Amino acid sequence: MGEFYVPVSVDSIQSDLFPDVALYLKSGDKYILYKSHGRNFSRLDAQRLVENCVDFLFVSPADLEVITLFLEANAERVLKDETLQAKAKGKIIYQTSINFVGDIFEHPEKVADFERSKRLVQNLLQYLVSDKDCLSTMETVMSHNYYTFVHSLQVTALSILLHSEAYMLARDEMLDVGIGTLFHDFGKIFIPQEILNKSGKLTEPEIALYKKHPEEGYHYLKNNTRISENALSIVRHHHERNNGTGYPHGVKGEQIPRSAQVGAVCDVYCTLTMDRSCRKALPSSIALQIMKQEMKGALNPRLLDVLEEIVCPNEAVFP
Ligand SMILES: [Fe+2]
The missing domain is CATH 1.10.3210.10 (Hypothetical protein af1432)
Structure with missing residues (x-):
């Protein structure tokens, strides 16, 4: 669990609040770089991933802290949403x-x-x-x-x-x-x-x-x-x-x-x-x-x- 990659849904990556982190695709046991820091994740990216039945990308352990903060804020927003x-x-x-x-x-x-x-x-x-x-x-x-x-x-x-x-x-x-x-x-x-x-x-x-x-x-x-x-x-x-x-x-x-x-x-x-x-x-x-x-x-x-x-x-x- 030391090398813990956090899965994030393609849906949540499209959120405006999603942090700028490198994203990886999982292939068997390996993680392959999909987008590096600084590169924008576009609507087209999301569309292509969905077409290829990819629902999740992964964030590396190096960005664990920032992604956990995002997920936490996201969960809080969902739980507080009374609608x-x-x-x-x-x-x-x-x-x-x-x-x-x-x-x-x-x-x-x-x-x-x-x-x-x-x-x-x-x-x-x-x-x-x-x-x-x-x-x-x-x-x-x-x-x-x-x-x-x-x-x-x-x-x-x-x-x-x-x-x-x-x-x-x-x-x-x-x-x-x-x-x-x-x-x-x-x-x-x-x-x-x-x-x-x-x-x-x-x-x-x-x-x-x-x-x-x-x-x-x-x-x-x-x-x-x-x-x-x-x-x-x-x-x-x-x-x-x-x-x-x-x-x-x-x-x-x-x-x-x-x-x-x-x-x-x-x-x-x-x-x-x-x-x-x-x-x-x-x-x-x-x-x-x-x-x-x-x-x-x-x-x-x-x-x-x-x-x-x-x-x-x-x-x-x-x-
Ligand atoms: Fe305990």
Whole structure:
């Protein structure tokens, strides 16, 4: 995910507000330059792409920050638009979401259940935007902090993949896992933006406030939605650690629900490998090394091995 190209729809590129960035076409595994910085994207370009059934172009990781800002502003505009029906908003959120998770599956050839996982993520998102509760919950997260939203989507896609590689789960259980993982950071809506976006170290009181997000998210969603207890347990326990060093309850090992253990592994991995303005994204192998060595004992070792198979199948990372 370090080399994460962001898909942008040809429609949105035509917007006057679209930033001047280089655009790429995807061909197999490669990205080919379509338009460089400074060159105008014309109506004719759009027409030609549509004629060739190209709906999306890609923005390189070098422009991640500027394109994320644009997408964020665009999403905000859509969500605030009261003339749009829930269904239309759902469609737009679905499109934005599916684009962000599309490229998560980096090594399809290595994952036995790849196609199923991908379909499940698509089904999950389709279900989410058609369910009133889930749609409004997604809107809330998306409009509070866009980074949290994108991060949650990536953790969800990876978690579905990791679940299907590590355990046999029925489709309904997978949907549950997906919903719980997507909303794992919901409680962050109660944390002020300044703290969430702060680039320096957090102060003690800020850390205390931050650490409340699993419990607050759990209680809010329990009281205000029909999301299942199973899914909610991921929200509540995703910061617990295998050796008892986590929060909010400091439970360990088997006391932590299985899906929350998977969620924790995917949450840490996606945080380390995702580009943020204050810190550069790490390559998969380095992230795995940190999770296995520096965080030794904190995460379920079997799940770490399965994750390694998925994200860096050809490299031997430290045992
Ligand atoms: Fe969290």
